[in-house]
Amino acid sequence: MIRDSVNHYGFRTKSDGDGISLFGATNVWLDHLSMYKCRDGLIDAIQGSTAITISNCHFTHHDQVMLFGANDNHKMDEKMQITLAFNHFGKGLVQRMPRCRWGFIHVVNNDYTHWLMYAIGGSSHPTVISQGNRYIARRHVASKEVTKRDYAPPEVWKTWNWRSEGDLMVNGAFFSQSGDPNASSKFKGDTKVSAKPAYKVDLLTKDSGTLICIRGRAC
Incomplete structure (x- = not known):
């Protein structure tokens, strides 16, 4: 039997295709990963998973990159x-960077250089605070918007707290904001990483992905 959380275990079976799957997990740090071309998602966090940080990673060549929350009924x-x-978030990515339901997602100082459909999507009123990121849109006119809301009319999703603060929009990229303009101020202290100016994203992400390390030396 394999236990993958405090209260969930079962027989080892075939993976559903996710590169990393978090089921009811807490206090997880995923750092300096290079991920691409998994069978399903690159990273999924579901079933009450929380206190997760994904940092310094490099993602390429994949359709559905990240899923946070598997079902609109999973309160x-x-x-x-x-x-x-x-x-x-590099070459060959299509969507879900991430795609989120419920919860609070802080997107800070990331470099989005490619997306085919959208970068950040969601349903079931998640809170998304985007700070100090660089969003570089493709030339195609249909790929300019960073955000995508599902299964809700505008009069509903306009109440969701999706805020963009200090983001750098390149090549016509735009983030459709909604909700309380002061939403980010409600999350302080240990809840958020302090954002650096977006013009520093090149420097902040230059070592993203797997590190090349030699035993006995600094990476």
Whole structure:
């Protein structure tokens, strides 16, 4: 039997195709990973997973990159708190960077250099605070918007707290904001990483991905 959380275990079976799957997990740090071409998602966090940081990673060549919250009926994911910091979302990505339900997602100082459909999507009123990121849109006119809301009309999703603060929009990229303009001020202290200016994203993400290390030497 394999236990993958405090209260979930079962027989080892075939993976559903996710590169990393977090099920009811807490206090998880994923750092300096290079991920691409998994069968399903690159990273999924579901079933009440929370206190997760994904940092200094490099993601390329994949369709559905990240899923935070698997079902619109899973209210257990209201407690979800995830930070994406100093990551490079690179070549060949399509969507879900991330796609989130419920919870609080802090997107800070990441470099989004490619997306085909959208970068950040969601349903079930998640809170998304985007700070100090660089979003570089493709030339195609249909790929300019950073955000995408699902399964809710505008009069509903306009109440969701999705805020962009200090983000650098390049090549016509735009972030459709909604909700309380002061939403980010409600999350302080240990809840958020302090954002650096977006013009520093090149420097902050230059070592994203797997580190080349030699035993006995600094990486």
